Amino acid sequence: MPRIYVEFAGMKQAGSRCRSISSSVSSIRSDFRRTVSQLDWDVKYKSDINSTAKHIAMKLDGYAQSLKSYQSFIDDAYEQYIKLEGEKFSLSVKEKTIWDKFVGEFHAGFGWSDMLKGSGYIGTIYNMIHDIKKGSTWIDLAKSGVRMYQFMDEAAKTYSNYKKIGNAVGTRTAMTWWAKKITGLKPLGRASSAKNPYTRFVNNLKNKTSPFNAQFKNTINNFKGANGVGKAAAAWAGVAVTGVTNWYSNKEEQANSNGTMSNRRVIAETVTETAIDTALIYGTGIVVGAAVTTVLGTAAVPGIVVVALSGAVSAGLNAGVKALTGKTTTEWLSDTILDTGESIGRAVGNAAKKVSNSIGGWYRKLSYA
Numbered sequence: 001m002p003r004i005y006v007e008f009a010g011m012k013q014a015g016s017r018c019r020s021i022s023s024s025v026s027s028i029r030s031d032f033r034r035t036v037s038q039l040d041w042d043v044k045y046k047s048d049i050n051s052t053a054k055h056i057a058m059k060l061d062g063y064a065q066s067l068k069s070y071q072s073f074i075d076d077a078y079e080q081y082i083k084l085e086g087e088k089f090s091l092s093v094k095e096k097t098i099w100d101k102f103v104g105e106f107h108a109g110f111g112w113s114d115m116l117k118g119s120g121y122i123g124t125i126y127n128m129i130h131d132i133k134k135g136s137t138w139i140d141l142a143k144s145g146v147r148m149y150q151f152m153d154e155a156a157k158t159y160s161n162y163k164k165i166g167n168a169v170g171t172r173t174a175m176t177w178w179a180k181k182i183t184g185l186k187p188l189g190r191a192s193s194a195k196n197p198y199t200r201f202v203n204n205l206k207n208k209t210s211p212f213n214a215q216f217k218n219t220i221n222n223f224k225g226a227n228g229v230g231k232a233a234a235a236w237a238g239v240a241v242t243g244v245t246n247w248y249s250n251k252e253e254q255a256n257s258n259g260t261m262s263n264r265r266v267i268a269e270t271v272t273e274t275a276i277d278t279a280l281i282y283g284t285g286i287v288v289g290a291a292v293t294t295v296l297g298t299a300a301v302p303g304i305v306v307v308a309l310s311g312a313v314s315a316g317l318n319a320g321v322k323a324l325t326g327k328t329t330t331e332w333l334s335d336t337i338l339d340t341g342e343s344i345g346r347a348v349g350n351a352a353k354k355v356s357n358s359i360g361g362w363y364r365k366l367s368y369a
Contacts, residue, residue: 201291272333
């Protein structure tokens with residue numbers, strides 16, 4: 001009888017590799033979206049995101065989600081093989097504390113790439129160098145070359161625009177603005193000065209001068225089509241890719257459930273997970289950013305600090321959920337919503353049945369009286 005030998009270290013490394021690549025792809029995707037939503041008015045006046053960038057952003061969404069699914073599958077397979085190796089290995093896995101799990105998940109979800117997301121050119125250059133180093137084929141190098149060309153082209157346009165601004169405000173002032181822009185040292189916008197922390201947080205979300213309010217409105221306008229057909233198509237295409245990925249993931253879960261997961265549950269989980277994923281992708285940075293700015297106060301905090309702290313908080317929340325529940329934030333929220341709905345539905349159904357039986361009994365007694 002043939003035997004299967006599993007190299008546990010290599011299998012675990014494969015899962016980590018998928019997670020790392022997914023994080024890098026998500027970072028590249030975020031760079032595209034940030035370019036669309038946070039370019040200064042003077043840059044937008046001179047340049048725009050072309051159709052090629054939109055298609056790339058859409059595909060990156062799909063790649064990131066697929067890699068997360070691969071990573072989850074490999075991790076699950078790894079856990080199953082560990083269990084098959086006997087009690088010794090199983091106990092060593094179970095002996096991990098919640099803190100150990102939290103630290104592991106946090107490091108997996110937050111690294112240098114995430115820390116430098118708000119650092120302008122620094123983060124972009126770091127990601128390009130990282131991609132070039134890990135590229136193993138000429139296709140990988142070609143893609144890196146295209147990204148490098150697009151970056152240099154955009155950087156040249158930005159520098160040119162700020163030089164033109166110098167004609168109005170002075171070269172030194174314009175170059176100072178340019179340096180802050182490309183390093184992430186430029187403040188994201190005005191923060192609320194209200195004394196009450198809750199009021200500051202609400203104001204940071206709703207004030208017209210707040211960058212987070214502008215991000216929220218821009219996101220809504222993208223989905224509504226107010227920012228153009230191309231941006232609306234890219235936004236909804238991203239949702240569609242997420243939905244398809246969740247559908248296949250849930251169908252796979254159903255196949256492994258031994259008949260306990262119904263088609264109705266597959267559809268329900270796909271809908272809720274896609275809705276939650278979309279809300280988290282677009283909303284987490286806005287809400288957490290507003291909260292971080294609330295804590296930091298009214299000072300003009302550089303964008304690199306706000307973005308890095310926001311990313312750390314988001315990664316911490318996700319790691320906490322994973323450590324406590326064993327599920328991703330999306331899975332946990334989706335299951336909680338659906339399970340709660342089913343419990344309420346059963347309770348209401350049972351109550352209605354009791355009421356119906358009581359009325360029926362009362363009617364029979366009345367008929368024989």
